Amino acid sequence: MPYRRWKRHGHRHGMHRMTExxxxxxxxxxxxxxxxxxxxxxxxxxxxxxxxxMATVYRTLDILSQMNYINKIVSYDGRARYELVRxxxxxxxxxxxxxxxxxELPSLSxxxxxxLKKDINxxxxxxxxxxxxFDVRIQGLCPECKKNK
Amino acid sequence: MPYRRWKRHGHRHGMHRMTExxxxxxxxxxxxxxxxxxxxxxxxxxxxxxxxxMATVYRTLDILSQMNYINKIVSYDGRARYELVRxxxxxxxxxxxxxxxxxELPSLSxxxxxxLKKDINxxxxxxxxxxxxFDVRIQGLCPECKKNK
DNA sequence: ATTGATATTGATAATCATTCTCAATAATAT
DNA sequence: ATATTATTGAGAATGATTATCAATATCAAT
Numbered sequence: 001m002p003y004r005r006w007k008r009h010g011h012r013h014g015m016h017r018m019t020e021x022x023x024x025x026x027x028x029x030x031x032x033x034x035x036x037x038x039x040x041x042x043x044x045x046x047x048x049x050x051x052x053x054m055a056t057v058y059r060t061l062d063i064l065s066q067m068n069y070i071n072k073i074v075s076y077d078g079r080a081r082y083e084l085v086r087x088x089x090x091x092x093x094x095x096x097x098x099x100x101x102x103x104e105l106p107s108l109s110x111x112x113x114x115x116l117k118k119d120i121n122x123x124x125x126x127x128x129x130x131x132x133x134f135d136v137r138i139q140g141l142c143p144e145c146k147k148n149k
Numbered sequence: 150m151p152y153r154r155w156k157r158h159g160h161r162h163g164m165h166r167m168t169e170x171x172x173x174x175x176x177x178x179x180x181x182x183x184x185x186x187x188x189x190x191x192x193x194x195x196x197x198x199x200x201x202x203m204a205t206v207y208r209t210l211d212i213l214s215q216m217n218y219i220n221k222i223v224s225y226d227g228r229a230r231y232e233l234v235r236x237x238x239x240x241x242x243x244x245x246x247x248x249x250x251x252x253e254l255p256s257l258s259x260x261x262x263x264x265l266k267k268d269i270n271x272x273x274x275x276x277x278x279x280x281x282x283f284d285v286r287i288q289g290l291c292p293e294c295k296k297n298k
Numbered sequence: 299a300t301t302g303a304t305a306t307t308g309a310t311a312a313t314c315a316t317t318c319t320c321a322a323t324a325a326t327a328t
Numbered sequence: 329a330t331a332t333t334a335t336t337g338a339g340a341a342t343g344a345t346t347a348t349c350a351a352t353a354t355c356a357a358t
Contacts, residue, residue, distance in 0.1 A: 017325050017334060038315080053337040058316060065246055071288060072246065074223045078345070079315065092269070094278055097214055097221065105272050112264055119261060120241070120287065123254050129243055130290035137286050138269065139220060141279035166305060166354050187344080202308040207345060227316070228344065 013067045024048050025060045029070055035081035035102050068132045075102050090116070091135040098145040108136065162215045170194065170201050174209045178219055184230035184251055217281045224251050239265070240284040247294040257285065 015022070028044050029036070036044075042057045061082055065072045073081045075095055081102060090113050092105040108116075116134075124131045164171070177185070177193050185193075191206045210231055214221045222230045224244055230251060239262050241254040257265075265283075273280045 014334095019325070019335065021336075051337070053339095054315095055317075055338080056336060059335085072225060074225060074227070076221060076223060076229075078223070078227065078229075080225075092272075094276075097281065103276075103278075105269075105276065108265075108268055112261075112268060115261055116257075116265075116285070119257055120254075120285070123241075124287070124289075127243075127254065128292040128295060129252075129287075130295045131287055132246065132289040134285060134287040136265070136269070136283060138273070138278075138280055138283040140273075140281040143277040146277060146279045163305095168306065168354070170307075200308070202310095204309080204346080205307060208306085 009067060009069075010063070013063060015063050015067070021045065021049060021052050021056050022060050022063075024052070025057065026064070026069070029064075029082070029084040033084070035073060035083050035104075037079055037081050039079075041082065071133055073102065077101075085133060092138070093135060094138045094140060094142060096142040096145055097139055098141055101142060103142055105138070158218075159212070159216055162212060164212050164216070170198060170205050171209050171212075173197050173201070174206065175213070175218070178213075178231070178233040182233070184222060184232050186228055186230050188228075190231065220282055222251065226250075234282060241287070242284060243287045243289060243291060245291040245294055246288055247290055250291060252291055254287070 010016075010018075024045050025041060028041060032044070038054070038057055038061060041061065042052070042054055045052050045057065061070065061072070064070045065082070068085055070082045071085055073083065073093070075081065076097055090108065092108060094103040094105055096103070107113075120131065120134055159165075159167075173194050174190060177190060181193070187203070187206055187210060190210065191201070191203055194201050194206065210219065210221070213219045214231070217234055219231045220234055222232065222242070224230065225246055239257065241257060243252040243254055244250075245252070256262075269280065269283055
């Protein structure tokens with residue numbers, strides 16, 4: 001999402017003022033690929049805003065999720081991760097049922113994704129739901145945990 | 150999983166004794182389709198075992214997950230749900246980013262699932278991971294929350 | 299069947315991510 | 329510049345899940 005559209009878009013989701021902490025957290029997601037936990041976002045933001053509070057981080061992450069600017073992902077360790085929404089990117093994640101970590105797997109083939117989209121959007125329309133994003137999730141053991149079994 | 154294989158299978162995952170609470174919880178999953186929270190399992194078990202403790206429920210759910218007898222699903226409300234593993238059933242769940250509830254969507258078409266399996270198992274082999282199950286997850290708004298926006 | 303070793307239990311306390319509260323502060327419209 | 333009020337940060341509160349530990353129940357060996 002381009003910088004200048006933040007405010008306009010945010011207004012629809014309860015973000016009425018553009019503040020330092022919010023600017024900073026959005027920047028962090030623009031600059032860091034990957035799955036950041038709230039704690040990690042907090043530590044990164046801390047470099048620029050030493051007084052930022054954890055509550056602000058959570059509040060901002062919440063709003064950005066509602067805006068569909070970031071995706072919230074919850075794993076088995078009961079900790080949420082957040083990642084920037086990128087157009088047309090469908091993730092395949094491995095969730096290790098043993099250690100709780102999240103791993104990104106190679107993307108599915110293009111036409112498989114196209115067929116998935118078609119299938120899902122058809123169902124979505126019938127059910128009156130609003131699809132923000134979707135992904136394929138694998139439950140299983142990561143390489144490390146598989147070895148130690 | 151047939152009753153008589155429980156013990157044999159469980160032994161590999163740290164379940165060395167077959168006890169009343171464990172028998173009861175496994176029965177609950179056999180008899181209840183759907184996504185049960187730990188709290189719900191606790192209340193159902195309570196009917197038969199009035200003294201069962203919450204800790205036992207969590208411990209048992211943990212072992213049954215490790216055994217791949219049930220699937221653990223974590224939603225946006227920070228509460229886990231568990232469901233019996235059924236062969237060849239690939240779920241498509243909607244996770245409402247607003248209210249946290251989980252909804253089951255109509256199953257994907259047979260051949261789409263077959264192609265997904267092939268693709269995923271190929272990647273799994275390359276990465277040395279152990280796939281217990283996989284599912285498609287949609288992040289978005291449920292019918293109710295969509296209306297109230 | 300009895301026994302002994304020990305896995306499992308239930309009650310409770312502890313943990314840890316997340317949310318709430320509220321007075322102080324800062325962003326925006328005017 | 330000022331008034332309005334959304335937002336902040338600190339710390340307390342919440343709520344799901346885990347750890348602790350003495351008491352108990354299971355099962356293998358006898």
